[in-house]
Amino acid sequence: MNHDSISALVLGAIEGFTEFLPISSTGHLILAGELLGFQDNTGKVFEVVIQLGAILAVVVFSFGRLWQVLVGLPSDPAARRFAFAVILAFLPAAVLGAIFHDFIKSVLFSPWVVCVSLVLGGVAILVIERMAPRPRFRSIESIPMTTALGIGFCQAVAMIPGVSRAGATILGGELLGVDRRIATEFSFYLAIPTMLGATVLDLYKARDDLTANGMGLIALGFITAFVVAIPVVKGLIGFVGRYGLTPFAWYRIIFGLGFGAWLYYAG
Template identity: 45%
Template sequence: MTDLWIAFVMGIVEGLAEFLPISSTGHLILVGHLLGFEGERAKTFEIVIQLGAILAITVLYRNRLVSLFNIKPILQREKKFNALHILMGILPFGTVGVLFHDAIKTYLFRPETVVIGLLAGAALMLVAEKKKPIPTTHSLDEMTYRQALLIGCFQCFAAWPGFSRAGSTISGGLLSKVSYKATAEFSFLVALPVMVGVTGLDLFKSREHLDVADIPMFLVGFGTSFVVALLAVVTFLKWLERLGLTPFAYYRIVLAVLFTVFVLL
């Protein structure tokens, strides 16, 4: 398979999986393993295409993101979604990332650990669906700082590849009495600073693996990821309110079992 086709396939995987509760990192590792696209060059490519998914959320939620720069709601204690909600949502994961970033990259980015993350994340999602209380928060502007912090704590599970940032945060939101739509949108927004920080750090550390000859491949992956992520987010919000997390949890279990039986064993 040529580099451009690999870029196209991996871009689709990233765009579909980044903001769905199925783990983009896990899927990229598994698909990369199947395609024989591994090593430092592959890791650098994965970092670049994540930027495409980040750009998709920036475009879709540009008005909400711009509003975060308005500190008036914070100063006047208005009941309105603001930058403090985002801060509460990223503090726990940011702390874990700073403390354990190198260890996570060194020891957990393997197909075997991804399978564990897929199964553990699926279990969390099924528990959240079964135990979720009746939501009291139906929009971002109704979300409390406490709820934002609790969801941020759940996001820490996503440090384990395969667990899924979306799956962890949406599960935390449901258990914190936040509606599907509001918790999904918060998951998208809180992912942005986390992804920008982690991706920026990874890209800086991988700079020696960047090569001018790889630009066409990186552009194909980036563009594909951006377009697919745009479509995936809009579609996912419609599915989530109708179907919940359960179908995604079962998909993760089936994927983990099939990959283990046919590839790892």
């Protein structure tokens, strides 16, 4: 197995483990890619596309719930509220991502940006976990459409690598009165259209740069991410409900400062 294949396996495992944790999967992939020398055009597309492998784990794990919503759309008001909440929350990232895609990829996909975002995001978690209001919405179907849109704008902030899509949506939900466990569950479902859209856009933008070998590496990372993500999806809601996000905040701060120190002294 050559270096690129090993890198694809390692990065796929990192993606599967970190996608739904509030520690920024994209940020970890950028930093790991820096260590592994996997930062060419293929590597940058790889970092986004393999996230869809982790998202597929949500689809498989939650297939019953998703199918129930799909078949209930014509007649079930609760199913329509569920679907509309996810769609509204998806729109800010879809619009802003399309507008700022090239700027984000060319300027913000930097190890230093990731380190700073990890530390600031960790501090934000510690603050927000203490000041979040008492939850008022204890099911996805009860989330008002304005609240769903607000969560969507929080998710859009996570286009900055290192912020964490999962962290931004969970914390945004908490600030807007959504129960932490429900905010975590909503983050799972919101990831499906968000990462599908990001993957399609990245593949289209990089269509001239991808080779057969590059697509093979993406496929390898995709499968690895899917396999590793399944146990994370199964256990995360219970973990967050019991311990909150504070353990992840300290991890972000320590890891961000540590990797930043390494960048400084190595560079």
